[in-house]
Each structure stands twice: as structure tokens, then as C-alpha cells.
Amino acid sequence: MSVLKLATYNINGIRTRLPVLLEWLAEATPDIVCLQELKAVDADFPVAELRAAGYGALWHGQRSWNGVAILARGSVPLESRRGLPGDPDDTQSRYLEAAVHGVLVGCLYLPNGNPQPGPKFDYKLAWFDRLIAHAATLCNAGIPAVLAGDYNVVPTDFDIYNPKSWLKDALLQPEARARYTRLLGQGWTDALRARHPDQPMFTFWDYFRQHWQRDAGLRIDHLLVNPELAPRLLDAGVDRWVRGLEGTSDHAPTWITFTGYAATDDGDDYEMPPAPVITPIAPPKPAKAKSSKRKVR
Template identity: 65%
Template sequence: MARTTLKLATFNLNGIGARLPHLLAWLAREKPDIVALQELKAVDDAFPVDALEKAGYGALWQGERSWNGVALLGRGMVPVESRRGLPGDPRDRQSRYLEAAIHGVLVAGIYLPNGNPQPGPKFDYKLQWMARLARHAQGLVDLPHPVAILGDFNVIPTDKDVYDAKAWKKDALMQPEVRRAYETLLGQGWTDALRTVFGAEPVYTFWDYFRQHAERDRGLRIDHVLLNPVLAKGLKGAGVDRWVRLQEKASDHAPTWASVRAP
């Protein structure tokens, strides 16, 4: 039976080896159709493809020892790869970008650099990566078919996307240059699904491990689902599966999703 609605989701696992039970429990309960994963922190051979196949998901992945790593999952299908790695710098070998067709949607899964400490070379790399992303995304946003960018952007877009803006004002995630780069991306025509649905209401996707921030809902919104105009016109809902974050030994992120009318 053809799907009338697609659920697109992004989830930073903070280590797929340690969080595989959380991932499988979430897939079984929420049944997303399209999933972007970040921070696998595992080499390619350690990716749990068999467990995911048993759960009903096909996968593409690009691992990296100890750091980074991204994957795309398709419910009931194997994603059809279109690009591996963000163009613009052939010297960049970090596993942060994977692109594929899944259920009629061209999906870009990203893990944008954190950028801390700033200022410094890691912050410079973040801004360079965002500029490369914007150049590539410009060629995606106006395509005549549905396109989504899903991932951990490591960007707090505005002060309403953080529980305490003053506490984070020196962090790379909310520097003016980073926010302007995100605004530039949205200005191409992308729709920020979560903010569109929630309006001015606070909604968070990440809670650090300190002082019971998850339990107290003192979080940040740094995981985003961006939709091009073709896909955005079918936006039906969006949310955060915070229950995953509240599990024992969970990732510090929660799955973030949007539901859209199937193309």
C-alpha cells in the first residue's frame, strides 16, 4: 500500500554502538519512514546493518573511527545513494554528509561541525563548512521534486531556541556569524519544519548531561528538518520524541521529525 504520509526524522546517536537499543526501540515505536543519523562514532564494518534490516530498515552509512559518521535509513527500502561527502573541499575527509533518494524524496543527511572552541581553527572550519553547504543547497532547493536536509546543524538559530541564552552566548553554536549563515540557508527557500509548526513556543532537541537538564527541559534546538518548497507545501506536523532522551544512558539528543504529505 502506498504511503499517504511520510515521517522524516533526524537523530544524533552519540555512538551507535552504545545507543543501538535506543535506536531500535524508537524505530519500532515511532516507525519513521526516512531517518538521518549522526555521530555513529564507528568504522564502516561496525555498522549494525543486520539489526536494522531485521527492524525493517535499509541503510547507507559512512563511518569514521571514534568521531563523526552519518547514515540514512529507509523504512522498507534501501536508500539510493546520490552523493557521499559535501562538495567544495576535496581535502575534507570527515564523515559529515550523505545524500540519497528515499521514498521519492532527495534527502541530505548532515552533521555540521560544532566549532568549539571559538575563535580558532575549529570555528573557521565550521563557517567554511556552512558556506559549502549553502552553495550546494542552492542547487537543491529549487529542484522540481521533494528535497529535505536533515541533521544535527549545531546551530541555535535564535535566543528562543535555548533555555538560557546568556549561559551560551560564548558558544560557537550561537555566534552571530553562525546564525547569519543559517539565515542565509533559510533565505534560499528552505522551510524550518519544527519552527514553522511550533511558532514562538519553546521546543528543544538536545539536553546536556548536567544538573538533570533533560528532566527539567533545559535544552537547545540544534537538530533541524529543512524542506524545499515542493515538500514544504505538504507539511502536516513536526515534533521531538523526547521520551528517547529520558531513557537510561540515552544520547544527549532526541529524534526530531516532520510529517509531510507523500510525494
């Protein structure tokens, strides 16, 4: 067995932040990475650059916003689900699930919900309910599983620098917090809080009012591990230094380490499979307008 590192990181635009992502991957060498807010269509995902860095990938993109991806060092994730069940009409790219290095990984980008009240907040709660329903099938499935991502929920007032400044924000609303508590009640362990019960462990600092410089942060990126994986948990933390880089995301990578099996644990050299070919789909050509002129005979 080996020690594996799994991280979640809201990249906030993968093409714009690609140099930062590659620098962090080279320095931190995580074995599994969950990315959120790609803000790119599938064809624009930097698969070649990530393969050159040693990572296979699955991704579920969307133009201008949303988008999630799972990376695996020295391997390629085996997809098990794309999108949450429960709403066939939901077109937002917010959930991707795969088997990676012997662990079932759910990568999620929970809706922000602002402004609230309103339809965006209603969608946030409905999406959260669908996540809770699906998570119940993973929690006690008898296999190690983790739900990692940007939950857009500050679980308690201890997880924010000053709750008074955010009382009307969707991230702190009691309905969202209650759903996060319901999720934990299934048997999931909040790994970061379990390892650091007495520290705020912020993961997000917005770009306004020098929040990063003042360490005025929030904890909204969470890694929940099920009862099968929890006994193998070794450590958890936040790579805060990434938030201080130039041109970086307003989130910092958040990670756990645990005992598990990597692709090369058998001692053999692992050859990454060929990269998938993504062919952009051309938009349909507009139909030619029919002429209103009559032919003269």
C-alpha cells in the first residue's frame, strides 16, 4: 500500500489559470484531483498539457461557467456517472464521478444560490437534495468513496472570518447549512474539520477588499469520506500558498492523504492509454430564407 493524496480545487477558469494549475501539480504531486468551475467547453479542455504533466483526465465542460473534471496521476479515471440523477432536464455541468486508484470519487460544484431568495437559491436547494439522495447510495456501498468539491456552503460561523458581513449570502443560509448537516448524518466525515477541529482552515478568499491579504476567508471546499475510507485517512490540509500566486483562483487547493493503491503499486511501469479525441460539433447552418418573389413565366 502507498500514501495517496486527493485534492479538490475550484480553478475558476482552467484556460486562464492553467499555468497556476501546472505549477501546483508539479509541486504538490497529488494523485487524484477534482476540479470545478472549468468555464470551458469540452473541446477547450487542456488534455495535452495535463498529459504532459503526467495526468489522465475526465471532464464535463460548459461554456462560460460551471464544468468539473477529475485528474489521475499516471492513470485515467474510469467514469461511473456524469451528472446527478433526479432531474433529466438539468443541463448544468456540476457532477462527475469515477473510480480512481481504488476509490470512488464524486467531484461536485454545488450551485452558489445568489441572489436569495429567488430561483437560483431554489435551484441550489433542489440540487442539494438530489446530491443527498445520491450520496446515500455511496456512503454505505462497501467501497471507499469521497465527495470532493466546492459545496458553496459555510457549515458554521467558525468557518468564516466574519459572519455578520455575509448574513444575506446564500452560502450561510440555514436551509443550505441544514442540508450539509443532513449529508454528514448519513455517515460521511468532513475530513478537513476532523483533522483540524480548532482551526478555521479557510479555502476561499474573494478578490475584494484585500480579503486574501487580511486572511478574511471562508471554508466552502470540502472533502467528505465515507465509513470505508475514514479509517484510512492520514491527514488533511489547504495549500494556501497557491492563493498567493499571480493570476490565481480565489480558492486554494484542499487535500487529504490516505492509505491506498496507486496505479504503479504492483511495481510495473504503467503506460497511460491514448488521449481521447474531442471533435468540436459544428453548429447547424441556418436555413436559407425562401424568396417571396414569384417566377415570371
